[in-house]
Amino acid sequence: MKISNLTDKSTMYTSNVYLVTGTWNAMQDVNTLVDVGMDQSIVNTINEYSTGVGKTRVEQVVLTHSHSDHIGILHLIREVFHPRVYAFSPYIGGVDHLLKDGDQLKMGDRIFEVYHTPGHSDDSICLFCHSEGVLFTGDTSVVIQSPDGYFNPNFVRVMEHLCLKDICAIYFGHGDPKITECKELLNNSMKNILKTQATGIEEI
Secondary structure (H helix, E strand, O other), X not given: OEEEEOOOXXXXXXXXXXXXXXXXXXXXXXXXXXXXXXXXXXXXXXXHOOOOOOOOOOOEEEOXXXXXXXXXXXXXXXXXXXXXXXXXXXXXXXXXXXXXXXXXXXXXXXXXXXXXXXXXXXXXXXEEEOOOOEEEEEOXXXXXXXXXXXXXXXXXXXXXXXXXXXXXXXXXOOOOOEOOOHHHHHHHHHHHHHHHHHXXXXXX
C-alpha cells in the first residue's frame, strides 16, 4: 500500500487529501481518495501520479465527514474521475453509498474497517487497516491532552477498541502523520477520557 498526501504543498486552506494506491498498482487494487479537500490543483497532481496502466486514476472516494474543507471539490472530482463515493452522512450531495460502523472497504491493496466516531461531527468516521496498522482519522480527535471535555459514549467505545489495536501510523485530517509511538498517544488520550468520566467534567 502507498499513501500520498496530495495537499502537503497547498497554499490555500484545505484538509489533507490522501491518495491510497496498491504497492504494485495491480488491476485489482482500488485507487482511493480519503477526502477531497478544497484545492482544485490536486486534479493535476493526481494526473501526474503513477496509478497503474489501464486503471482509473481515482476509483473511489471515502469522505471522513461532511465539513466543507473535506468535501469542497467533490463535484469536480466526480466530474473528472467518475469515482464511487462513500460517506456516513446521507446529506452530502454526490454520495453513492452510505457507510455504517463495521463496514469494510478495499483501499489500494488493503482492507480498511469503518469506525463511526461521533464527536467532531455526528457523521465522523475513522478508517483502520488491521494488516498494516494504519489509521485515518479525518478530524476525529484521537489526541486528547487534558481531561476537560465531553465525550460521546460511542466515541469512547471506539477509542477503547483502538487502544487494543497495533496502530503503527495515524493520518490526520490536518497536519503531519504520526508514525511513531502511536499506541502511547492513544493510551494517553484514553487515560484523559477516563479521568473526565471519573470527575464528571463536561464541556458543552
